[in-house]
Amino acid sequence: MGPLSGxxxxxxxxxxxxxxxxxxxGDMGADVIRVDRARGAPGRPVKREHNxxxxxxxxxGVDLQKKEGQEIxxxxxxxxxxxxxxxxxxxxxxxNIGPDECLRLNPRLIYCRMTGWGQEGPLAKAxxxxxxxxxxxxxxxxxxxKGDKPALPLNLVGDYGGGGMLLAFGMVCGLLEAQxxxxxxxxxxxxxxxxxxxxxxxxxxxxxxxxxxxxxxxxLDSGAHFYDVYETRDGKYxxxxxxxxxxxxxxxxxxxxxxxxxxxxMDRAAWPALKERFTALFKTRTxxxxxxxxxxxxxxxxPVLSIGEAAxxxxxxxxxxxxxxxxxxxxxxxxxxxxTPPEVQGAAPERGSQTDEVLAQAGYSPREIEALRQSGAAA
Numbered sequence: 001m002g003p004l005s006g007x008x009x010x011x012x013x014x015x016x017x018x019x020x021x022x023x024x025x026g027d028m029g030a031d032v033i034r035v036d037r038a039r040g041a042p043g044r045p046v047k048r049e050h051n052x053x054x055x056x057x058x059x060x061g062v063d064l065q066k067k068e069g070q071e072i073x074x075x076x077x078x079x080x081x082x083x084x085x086x087x088x089x090x091x092x093x094x095x096n097i098g099p100d101e102c103l104r105l106n107p108r109l110i111y112c113r114m115t116g117w118g119q120e121g122p123l124a125k126a127x128x129x130x131x132x133x134x135x136x137x138x139x140x141x142x143x144x145x146k147g148d149k150p151a152l153p154l155n156l157v158g159d160y161g162g163g164g165m166l167l168a169f170g171m172v173c174g175l176l177e178a179q180x181x182x183x184x185x186x187x188x189x190x191x192x193x194x195x196x197x198x199x200x201x202x203x204x205x206x207x208x209x210x211x212x213x214x215x216x217x218x219x220l221d222s223g224a225h226f227y228d229v230y231e232t233r234d235g236k237y238x239x240x241x242x243x244x245x246x247x248x249x250x251x252x253x254x255x256x257x258x259x260x261x262x263x264x265x266m267d268r269a270a271w272p273a274l275k276e277r278f279t280a281l282f283k284t285r286t287x288x289x290x291x292x293x294x295x296x297x298x299x300x301x302x303p304v305l306s307i308g309e310a311a312x313x314x315x316x317x318x319x320x321x322x323x324x325x326x327x328x329x330x331x332x333x334x335x336x337x338x339x340t341p342p343e344v345q346g347a348a349p350e351r352g353s354q355t356d357e358v359l360a361q362a363g364y365s366p367r368e369i370e371a372l373r374q375s376g377a378a379a
């Protein structure tokens with residue numbers, strides 16, 4: 001039903017952003033076939049119904065160290081539209097399933113390679129994680145409160161925003177172009193590149209002199225009293241983002257400060273004192289009381305919810321932002337389409353659980369499948 005129905009994507013198993021991109025493509029209707037290890041550690045112990053990024057695909061167990069296993073991937077590639085390679089530069093070439101070999105077999109293939117540092121450059125072959133990629137872009141240095149060390153935005157910016165989403169976007173762009181040209185190509189996705197793009201507007205403000213290197217002193221990094229989180233009387237938190245003057249006026253009214261003699265909103269020298277005043281005011285009521293006063297208004301307000309609370313918020317319930325997948329609640333597919341709605345194609349498969357099905361579809365006979373099993377090339 002989804003907008004990518006009819007496309008087949010081969011996903012070499014990885015962690016983090018690779019599975020996220022596979023989930024996004026699978027939710028949109030693509031037939032995503034994950035090539036899992038035939039043996040070895042199964043990965044993190046997350047239940048199938050809670051493995052959000054593992055959903056919406058099939059799994060085939062393959063030993064890529066064996067020539068027969070490599071031939072399985074090559075045969076699958078010959079019938080596919082795209083391939084996701086989340087491995088280090090040079091690994092797939094050593095396994096005889098690199099871009100040159102795969103594009104020779106299937107000239108229309110979109111071969112998406114995703115790494116932290118990219119396929120070239122002095123760091124290309126070095127190990128790394130999200131924290132390192134966003135550090136190199138200058139992004140990490142900008143996140144945090146005044147006088148404190150840089151704060152870690154989980155692994156959302158490098159891995160998932162700069163990697164997984166950029167990979168899914170690159171795959172779809174490649175598929176669209178291939179429909180016009182009839183030719184495939186290699187897509188080089190680097191998490192450093194993606195993180196730099198996400199950071200572009202702030203970097204632009206910095207270059208223009210509107211953003212300083214000192215954390216916690218700028219408009220969106222907790223420097224402003226009207227764009228921050230505040231503790232409430234019951235030890236919980238609320239968020240306000242009243243940037244625009246008309247929204248700031250409503251915030252002042254809700255706080256009981258309408259008509260008070262206050263410095264101008266954008267007087268940066270006054271921000272610390274105003275933040276102290278706001279801090280004291282927000283502690284006079286509970287989070288629920290502030291919700292009754294501000295939620296749904298143009299203050300630009302929301303309670304800071306826990307993970308468990310978020311799924312039960314009335315707005316998220318009304319939008320059906322979470323779906324039940326085999327007994328577990330997961331974030332619903334997004335974005336939404338009016339004519340070709342995306343949907344979860346099933347919970348995360350057990351590793352190799354569709355091996356026979358996928359191999360038969362690729363043209364292997366029952367006898368050949370059994371021989372692959374006996375050799376350990378498939379499992």
